[in-house]
Amino acid sequence: MKFFFFQRKMCRLSHLHSQMLLLAGVVSALPLARLPDLLTLLRLKDAIGYTLDLKPSQIPHEEAGQGLFLCGEANVGAVIAIYPGIIYSPAYYRYIPGYPRVDAQNPYLITRYDGTVINAQPWGSGWDTRELWDGLTLPEIMPNSKGAEKGSDQFWKLLSKPMDNKRGGSGSEMLERRNPLALAHFANHPAKGMVPNVMICPYDFPLTEKDMRPYIPNISFGNAEEVNMRRFGSFWFKWGSGSGSSTPVLKTLALVATRAICDEEVLLNYRLSNSKRRPVWYSPVDEEEDRRRWS
Secondary structure, eight states, X not given: OOOEEOOOOOOOHHHHHHHHHHHHHHHHHSOOOSSOOHHHHHHHHHHHSEEEEEEEOOSSSTTOOEEEEEEEEEOTTOEEEEOOEEEEOGGXXXXXXXXXXXXXXXXXXXXXXXXXXXXXXXXXTOOSSEXXXXXXXXXXXXXXXXXXXXXXXXXXXXXXXXXXHHHHOOOOEEEETTOTTOOGGGOXXXXXXXXXXXXXXXXXXXXXOGGGGGGSOEEEOSOSSOEEEEEETTEEEEEEEOOOOSSOEEEEEEEEESSOEEEEEOBBOOOOOTTSOOOTTOOOSOHHHHHHHHO
């Protein structure tokens, strides 16, 4: 139940920026053991007011699988979790495993408003140590639903064939794989009669502080130089070179609370296309909103 797209949401970027830096700083200060222990979780809860946990979802459907739960309290506007994994710009769609039907066996893909795709499947639920991570090894995780039922054929069209994932090169970064906040990809879509309590916010994480880098749970696929892409209908085309910004960034995503949350499951409106056959577990939160998203 994790494959979905979202249009741009307006966030208070300065507030989001300060929270993301705060969360990265909090995680960097935790005395992380090989596995997160009770003391670590208590210190995290004391610092930000909550921790995250994975356990059976409360969604009444057999394909709901694991859900993401917030333990503690978070205010409206709080950053709840970070979406981990490999970042693909439109120039590298062909390298996404399974292209062009990338969602057939992978329910852990998400797309930003600018077309950037994040694949959280290689991240899984993290690991028990800090490691040099390249995202090439898939963990043994159980998807929450059959990916073949989901997705948009139109979005993935490019005028070429799929390419070998290793050719583009995602590089390697020393990342803290025990990051207790890198679990956004486990948030479920609410069942009928339930209301989402988080929304997606894009965030460009500046790579200006070297010591903070291990606590950003993402790596970029492809060359370091950014390639500009423009969309015409269902297709993406190269359009010049990078943006020219002197500050390197990682184009990430965060879940932000839309209301106060207290000891409950984190729920996110997937907003699947109403022009396609949607999976049986999907109950629209707002049909008009879905229609506007895909019109």
